[in-house]
Amino acid sequence: MFGMARLTPKQRMIRLRESQILDLARPMIAQGGLAALSMDAIAQELQTAKGTIYNHFPNKEEIVLALAVQAVDRRLELFNHAVMMRGTSRQRIAAIGIACEVYVDVLPDLFRAEQIIRHETVWGKTTEKRKEILRNCEGRCMHTVAGVARDAVAAGDMVLEAAHQIEDIVFGLWSLVYGGMVLETTSPSLVDVGIVDSRAAIRRNCNSMLDGLKWQPLYEPEPYSIWVQQVRTHLLANCPPAGAVAVEEPDPIRAETKPRKLAKPAKLGGRE
């Protein structure tokens, strides 16, 4: 109820360490992926035994998953800022796209973590609890975007075709932006082929898609680019770098306290 106020100092230290672990893990992952995340290194830098780290996270994958939760949390925050901006529904949905750009630019480490959980064998090794948390966050992100689309329909800015669900549109924007960002950062042949400003390309492609859905008002290049800059700076102002915000975890997940086998009472047999 009272946040950290009620915690004993020991418990505060434990929680603090949890975020310290994540702060240490973030650059490692960003540098070399899951393979570069070394439990030994974290323990050493934290001046702790390795077993202690494993008290917080049962394995490497769980750490990456925790970072992914941070990632989606931060993105949701940006989305909410974007959605609250005033303007047409078309502008608000575009603002979400810009939020994605800001997210990738300001929090590249977290974006990397998000990418990793999509490819490595993370789902088999991680806690159901934390997976559920991530699902929840992702769901809220989609819900936010879907909200703008629903507003557009309600306001008459867009009419839904027969078999075209709101969710499909959200999925499309998500694919376009996520796929574009991934290809941007990892495709060797993009520049060779003539994609010079991939961000602009992604924006134009999103606009093409929205135009195709007849989401009014249709795209007009003129005032657009100035407006993009305005939104971007506004969002940047509300996006501190990773690690700067103390994430208040309401229900911290500790590694399952396994019923510890009673240690043989030490110093028992006095005679010796």
Next chain:
Amino acid sequence: MFGMARLTPKQRMIRLRESQILDLARPMIAQGGLAALSMDAIAQELQTAKGTIYNHFPNKEEIVLALAVQAVDRRLELFNHAVMMRGTSRQRIAAIGIACEVYVDVLPDLFRAEQIIRHETVWGKTTEKRKEILRNCEGRCMHTVAGVARDAVAAGDMVLEAAHQIEDIVFGLWSLVYGGMVLETTSPSLVDVGIVDSRAAIRRNCNSMLDGLKWQPLYEPEPYSIWVQQVRTHLLANCPPAGAVAVEEPDPIRAETKPRKLAKPAKLGGRE
């Protein structure tokens, strides 16, 4: 010049082993990513020493990269089949999208390899030669797609807006399909949120984007779905499973034959 005809039996065996290695690696990678690819296991299954494997590929990453080359090769092949189909330019570009679906469905292991090289630290560890090969393949893929778009412009089916390059459109389709496929296979919350038929969603989104570009004729749901099935079965017929085709590598990449330090002549001093 004469393929394998002129090779000594030993050399034939070596080339054969190369593809055997890849055949063994494919399911491993598909199952658990780069971490599940064990050089020891490959050596054991091939009944060879581990050093021999390293004669073919200088490290794990190079194996994945080789698989990625296979992947893009196969996809290019499918693209070419798709492009050669008769129909409007709009139909031919849609056929490429269907080719992507067939590719992911029939060759999931190769798709996985392609995903892995985009995320793990592969670019720093692999041969420039093979990276160049991959870039080349990717470039030809994009070229094929761009060709259809150029045909469309030439035929008057589409007019390019001012700052909208052909390459941007290709990039957009690529993002949409690749991103959609990745999210489809790795996003836990997709189904929860109401995306039931993600393939259909991807197709509709591609069509929205093309509609937005005013690529004629615009999307009409009626005849579309039947036609999709026809194209799909046609492409499926021309897509054998992975490992079934003997890939003829024109210029095989062997690990650099390092100038081997002269071993001390064995059994030199006869008297003993």
Next chain:
DNA sequence: TTTGAAATTGACGGCTTGTCATTTTTGACA
């Protein structure tokens, strides 16, 4: 048959993760 180059071998160094019996710390309670 000879012979030098190419291919193969497998033990080894150095790294990793995850475990667990043991020891230390903690905080509620008398």
Next chain:
DNA sequence: TGTCAAAAATGACAAGCCGTCAATTTCAAA
């Protein structure tokens, strides 16, 4: 304040991995 069970911390350990290389074997041309 002193006691003590429960919680947390420890670090040596097993098991696994990758990539190397000196030594050995195989090969094919002469």
